[in-house]
Amino acid sequence: MSGTNAFVERLPVGSLGEPFWFFPTIGSTNDQAKQEAEAGAPHGALLVADEQTAGRGRGGNRWTTPAGSALAMSLILRPSLPAGSTPFALNVLGALAVSEAVESIGGEPAIKWPNDVLMAGRKVAGVLVEAAWRESDLEYVVIGIGVNVQPAAVPAEHQVAFPAASVEGVLGRSVDRVELLVGILRSLDHWLDHLGSAELLAAWEERLAYVGQAVELESDTGSARVEMLGVTPEGRLRLRAADGSEMVAGDDFRSLRPVDSDRR
Ligand code: BTN
Numbered sequence: 001m002s003g004t005n006a007f008v009e010r011l012p013v014g015s016l017g018e019p020f021w022f023f024p025t026i027g028s029t030n031d032q033a034k035q036e037a038e039a040g041a042p043h044g045a046l047l048v049a050d051e052q053t054a055g056r057g058r059g060g061n062r063w064t065t066p067a068g069s070a071l072a073m074s075l076i077l078r079p080s081l082p083a084g085s086t087p088f089a090l091n092v093l094g095a096l097a098v099s100e101a102v103e104s105i106g107g108e109p110a111i112k113w114p115n116d117v118l119m120a121g122r123k124v125a126g127v128l129v130e131a132a133w134r135e136s137d138l139e140y141v142v143i144g145i146g147v148n149v150q151p152a153a154v155p156a157e158h159q160v161a162f163p164a165a166s167v168e169g170v171l172g173r174s175v176d177r178v179e180l181l182v183g184i185l186r187s188l189d190h191w192l193d194h195l196g197s198a199e200l201l202a203a204w205e206e207r208l209a210y211v212g213q214a215v216e217l218e219s220d221t222g223s224a225r226v227e228m229l230g231v232t233p234e235g236r237l238r239l240r241a242a243d244g245s246e247m248v249a250g251d252d253f254r255s256l257r258p259v260d261s262d263r264r
Contacts, residue, residue, distance in 0.1 A: 004022035007178055007181065008020060010178055010182050012044065012185075013182055013185035013189055014185070014189030014190075015043070015044050015192075016044045016046065016185045016189050017044060017185055018044055018045070018046070019041065020045075020046045020048070021036075021046070021047045022048050022049075022050075023048070023049040023050070024049075024050050024051065024067075025049065025050065025051040025053060025067065026047075026049045026051070026052060027053055027054035028054050028055050028056050028144075029048070029049045029072050029073060029144060030056060030128055030130060030142050030144035031056070032047055033074035033075075034130060034142055036076060037076045037132070037139075038132075041076050042076070042078070043076065043078040044075070044077070045076040046073065046074070046075050046076075046185075047073065047075075047076075048072065048181065049065065049072045050067050050068060050072075051068075051072075052064075052065035052072050056128060057126055057128060057146075061161075062159075063126065063128075063146050064153075064155050065146060065153070066152055066153055068150075068152070069148075069149060069150035069151075069152035069153040070146060070147060070148055070149050070150070070153035070177075071145070071146070071147040071149055071180055071181060072146050073144070073145050073146075073184070074143065074144040074145075075143045075145075075185075075188065076140055076141075076142055077142075077143060077192070078138075078139070078140050078141075079141070079192055081195060082195060082196040084196070085195060085196035086234050086235065087131060088114075088234055089195050089196045089200070090129055090143070090195075091114050091127075091235065092115065092204040092235065093129075093143060093191055093195075094127030094143050094144075094145050094188075095111045095114070095117050095127055095207075096111070096200070096203055096207070097145075097183075097184045097185075097187035098127070098145060098147060100183065100184075100186075100187040101180050101181075101182075101183025101184045101186075101187060102119065102124075102167060104183045105171070105175060105179065105180070105183070107170065107171055109124070109207065110208070110209035111204060111207045111208050112209045112210075112256075113231070113237055113256060114235065115127040116162070117147075119167065119170040119171075120170045121163070122163045122164055122165035123160070123162050123163065123165070124164070124165050124167050124170065125145065125146060125148065126146050127144065127145050127146075128143075128144040128145075128146075129141060129142070129144070130144070143188075145184065147167065148164060148165065148166040148167065148169075149168060149175055149177045149180065150166055150169075150175075151166045151168060151169045152166075154166050154169065162257065167180070201233060204231075205230055208228075208230065208231065210256070211228050212228065213227065213228055213258060213259075214227055214228075215228050215257065215258055215259060216256065216257050216259055217237075217249065217255075217256050218253075218254045218256065219250070220252040220254065221252060224242075225242060226239040226247075227239065227240040229246065236248045237249040237253070237256075
């Protein structure tokens with residue numbers, strides 16, 4: 001697996017990846033990135049760790065990053081959001097960028113709402129977006145991305161709520177995580193110029209998993225079996241209920257899984 005120099009040689013990519021910090025081991029790159037952002041780190045600053053000992057996922061979940069087998073990165077952005085755009089404009093970026101990077105090395109990923117990346121129906125990457133606002137102005141956003149590159153990065157089945165896999169495991173060949181990082185940054189650099197645009201939403205939605213399929217939606221109040229139709233411009237899921245009516249998932253919606261999934 002590549003060390004710090006292999007990363008440095010390929011950076012920056014467009015406006016992203018400078019300054020660059022590499023950590024052989026760290027608690028969480030997102031925690032460190034937030035500290036750097038508070039201390040004034042500029043747009044495009046990038047942190048990568050070989051190992052995380054306290055990696056964080058969405059919803060307070062843990063995210064494991066064993067040494068030498070995964071990509072763990074946090075990117076600090078200070079974008080100007082187009083008027084009227086919602087946090088969803090930032091949320092979609094990470095999963096789209098990972099998907100395009102995986103496609104560039106021959107994979108066929110899908111995005112599980114809102115920003116998990118699946119290969120062969122299993123999760124290979126997750127994105128944790130943390131934004132700091134001053135009143136209605138976005139001060140900075142940290143996009144944290146974790147990719148299971150090698151099979152050794154895949155957590156045990158009992159540790160995860162959704163089946164996981166690795167990019168190498170699905171592709172059946174070795175994958176260079178520097179190559180993957182460069183692909184992710186290239187995609188982000190492109191889409192950052194199109195935040196809140198119809199093209200960005202379309203690129204994200206065309207990779208959305210389970211469209212036209214039955215899914216089980218879980219909310220604070222229970223679960224329901226519905227058909228997935230797509231998303232609204234604000235990123236809410238459009239669904240068809242069992243009685244044939246169209247609906248939009250509410251704020252209490254927590255997670256979804258395909259009805260034929262073998263897991264919870
Ligand atoms: C999820 O699917 O729950 C999101 C996982 C995000 C993990 C990445 S790894 C790099 C960055 N640092 C963290 O502590 N978390 C994110």
